[in-house]
Amino acid sequence: MTKRVAILISGGGSNMLALLDSMTGDHPARPCLVASNDPAAAGLARAAERGVPTAAVDHRPFKGDRQAFEAALMEPLLAAKPDILCLAGFMRVLTEGFVSQWQGRMLNIHPSLLPKYKGLNTHARALEAGDAQHGCTVHEVTAALDDGPILGQARLDIQNDDTPETLAARVLKLEHQLYPAVLRRFAAGDRSPVFLPEP
Numbered sequence: 001m002t003k004r005v006a007i008l009i010s011g012g013g014s015n016m017l018a019l020l021d022s023m024t025g026d027h028p029a030r031p032c033l034v035a036s037n038d039p040a041a042a043g044l045a046r047a048a049e050r051g052v053p054t055a056a057v058d059h060r061p062f063k064g065d066r067q068a069f070e071a072a073l074m075e076p077l078l079a080a081k082p083d084i085l086c087l088a089g090f091m092r093v094l095t096e097g098f099v100s101q102w103q104g105r106m107l108n109i110h111p112s113l114l115p116k117y118k119g120l121n122t123h124a125r126a127l128e129a130g131d132a133q134h135g136c137t138v139h140e141v142t143a144a145l146d147d148g149p150i151l152g153q154a155r156l157d158i159q160n161d162d163t164p165e166t167l168a169a170r171v172l173k174l175e176h177q178l179y180p181a182v183l184r185r186f187a188a189g190d191r192s193p194v195f196l197p198e199p
């Protein structure tokens with residue numbers, strides 16, 4: 001049976017678009033909702049242009065009350081009846097209560113080779129450490145930040161002249177390949193990890 005996928009974004013949503021564009025033909029899933037914590041997120045309009053239902057739940061009026069924000073976010077999410085929830089540049093930390101409701105059905109993409117560099121500024125941190133390689137990871141979401149079983153990784157070689165910006169741009173291209181590849185496999189019921197070499 002075709003799986004229903006909801007995607008949470010906070011910004012431009014380039015990963016979200018890569019996921020939407022992948023869910024055609026014999027893909028085992030279809031998008032049912034794109035939702036954001038920022039009503040001005042550019043990705044919402046892009047999803048709507050593609051005919052995908054959208055929802056915005058602004059986190060700011062909740063003034064740090066994460067549970068109340070998540071309860072409000074749950075309404076459009078539950079109405080869309082997703083089988084799988086993909087975080088794609090969603091910049092709010094989720095509570096254990098929210099995560100546990102989606103356990104085993106929620107994926108995230110993070111711009112580092114986890115378990116290295118959880119959290120922010122991953123590209124600068126990889127450069128500062130003098131790493132030879134960097135990349136991105138898709139993982140199942142568990143209560144701990146940027147943790148959970150790894151479902152896929154894509155890596156590239158760091159170049160001598162890389163800056164955090166050039167590295168971010170190259171890793172983002174990898175993200176656009178990795179996330180759709182992992183979602184396709186995951187939606188088909190296969191949790192074995194996808195590994196991509198440098199293209």
Ligand code: GRF
Pocket residue numbers: 009010011012013014015016088089090109110111172175
């Ligand atoms: C990506 O780098 C993602 O890894 C990070 O936020 C960025 C989202 O970009 N968490 P986009 O909104 O998918 O274009």
